[in-house]
Amino acid sequence: MEEFNFDEIIDRRNTYSVKYDALKTLFGRDDITPLWVADMEFRSPKCIRDVLEKYVQSGVYGYNSEPAQMKPTIAGWMLQEHEWKVESDWISFIPGIVRGIGLAVNFFTKPGDKVVVQSPVYHPFTNVPLGNGRKVLRNPLKEGKMDLDSLDSLLSAEGPVKMMILCSPHNPGGYLWSREDLTQLAEICHRHGTLVISDEIHADLNLWGNRNISFASVSDIAAENSITFGAPSKTFNIPGFASSFSIIPNPELAKPFYAWLSANELNCPSIFASMGMITAYTEGKPWRDAALRYIEGNIIYLEEKFAAFRAGGEQLINPVRPQSSYLVWLDCRNLLRHLAGRNELKLEDQPLLVDYFVNKARIGLNDGTMFGPEGLGFMRLNAGCPRSMLGFDLPEVR
Ligand SMILES: Cc1ncc(COP(=O)(O)O)c(C=O)c1O
The missing domain is CATH 3.40.640.10 (Type I PLP-dependent aspartate aminotransferase-like (Major domain))
Known part of the structure; x- marks a missing residue:
């Protein structure tokens, strides 16, 4: 049976990848791990690469x-x-x-x-x-x-x-x-x-x-x-x-x-x-099934990591476990309350959350409010990546 290696780190910089190319513009720095736009860091299934390589090798690209x-x-x-x-x-x-x-x-x-x-x-x-x-x-x-x-x-x-x-x-x-x-x-x-x-x-x-x-x-x-x-x-x-x-x-x-x-x-x-x-x-089904099992492992890894990130006796980031796909909706309202120093959150508090992830945790996530004002206090994390890319630190907040 074909082996799949979802742990492989693929260098996607300078490959016209929006996920990497837009880092500086969107987050103000590019020395962060991009866990935002919804594509995966995995090499596509070999069956697809083989078919396309054969076509590319033919050298004739007509209608x-x-x-x-x-x-x-x-x-x-x-x-x-x-x-x-x-x-x-x-x-x-x-x-x-x-x-x-x-x-x-x-x-x-x-x-x-x-x-x-x-x-x-x-x-x-x-x-x-x-x-x-x-x-x-x-x-x-x-x-x-x-x-x-x-x-x-x-x-x-x-x-x-x-x-x-x-x-x-x-x-x-x-x-x-x-x-x-x-x-x-x-x-x-x-x-x-x-x-x-x-x-x-x-x-x-x-x-x-x-x-x-x-x-x-x-x-x-x-x-x-x-x-x-x-x-x-x-x-x-x-x-x-x-x-x-x-x-x-x-x-x-x-x-x-x-x-x-x-x-x-x-x-x-x-x-x-x-x-x-x-x-x-x-x-492609065997690859898809294996990728999903790997993603489930990533989600469990994240759940454990967030469970340990606490202050004042409460968990600061509560991930919503997805039933489908590799995007994890993070309820960061407790974290934002700590950062803003108030219980009633306002839309103008959201940049504090973005700043925490970009400049402290050093990861690029999607700001929850881009999905509507109901996203206040939320961020979206893309877990379709090698587990080692999820090894970011969560520095303490006071
Ligand atoms: C719900 C949903 N629809 C559409 C898209 C994008 O699809 P396409 O690239 O085919 O426009 C995305 C990408 O994240 C998505 O999450």
């Missing part, structure tokens, strides 16, 4: 067509991993999930229309609609749970709300949504005429034996009123290939949207995108 097996391969993966039977004609390639969200926002809503998100949430869910002149409504999570009563009230009060962007599994927090929640969400959105975009990019990274449930698979209503986005990019660490897809079971939505993508050649995968995706889904 390429979408491989005939691409859509059946995606459908096979969805059935195997998510018990969702998807037809090939429901599927289209899209050039990245954030771009897909942008395309859907532009196609299915108009300037001034309202889009709802469940914050704190992956920041492009807010920035993409706002950047396109749409209004964004927030229906905040409550302690990591969807607040469906408040969603219903919000859609009634603010309607029409044209679109909801659902993060499933949720980033940050790594929450997996239950069948009951998804079914109820589908019913509420359908009743209010709110189209659901379900971003399932983290759906193949389930930890601790959890299983993800695809939104569109929970009911006919969910299938009829949704667009699902998926990708092998997070799972197999190939986000640089911009290899993603959409699944739309409802032909009334799929036909015009796919015709528009096609008219603009937005549905044409690059050779790296298609070969990367097909190889990942047909040969």
Whole structure:
């Protein structure tokens, strides 16, 4: 059996990696360990590297067509991993999930229309609609749970709300949504005429034996009123290939949207995108499974480390154990209370937290408030890396 070495440190400086190149700009220094943007430090599976190396070696890089097996391969993966039977004609390639969200926002809503998100949430869910002149409504999570009563009230009060962007599994927090929640969400959105975009990019990274449930698979209503986005990019660490897809079971939505993508050649995968995706889904599972076990070990390592970081009898950083993916949502409110010297935290206190991690612990994390004001006192840590990269110190606070 193939051995995987997730402990290997790979020098990614000067490789056009945003995670490393942007350190100085974002954190003011580059002598820190980058544990922020969501790509992993692991070399991608050998099967993918082999296929691409063969292509690169050929030396001829002409136009390429979408491989005939691409859509059946995606459908096979969805059935195997998510018990969702998807037809090939429901599927289209899209050039990245954030771009897909942008395309859907532009196609299915108009300037001034309202889009709802469940914050704190992956920041492009807010920035993409706002950047396109749409209004964004927030229906905040409550302690990591969807607040469906408040969603219903919000859609009634603010309607029409044209679109909801659902993060499933949720980033940050790594929450997996239950069948009951998804079914109820589908019913509420359908009743209010709110189209659901379900971003399932983290759906193949389930930890601790959890299983993800695809939104569109929970009911006919969910299938009829949704667009699902998926990708092998997070799972197999190939986000640089911009290899993603959409699944739309409802032909009334799929036909015009796919015709528009096609008219603009937005549905044409690059050779790296298609070969990367097909190889990942047909040969990459053993690597993915091993990577997930290694990530679980990293999370346990972090939990132990944070458990020992205390002051005044309390734990200062409480990690939320992700059910899915390698992003760890750190509840640092106790730490921030110590740093700010007050119990009632304010948004202007957050830089103290950022300063602690950058200049004391010497790690670059995502500031929790970038995901919405509910992220006050939180930070997001990327644990998709060799364990030795998590060896940072947590200097005492008074
Ligand atoms: C929920 C979610 N969607 C989309 C993306 C980015 O996807 P892409 O690189 O395909 O735009 C990320 C990356 O962190 C993410 O967490």
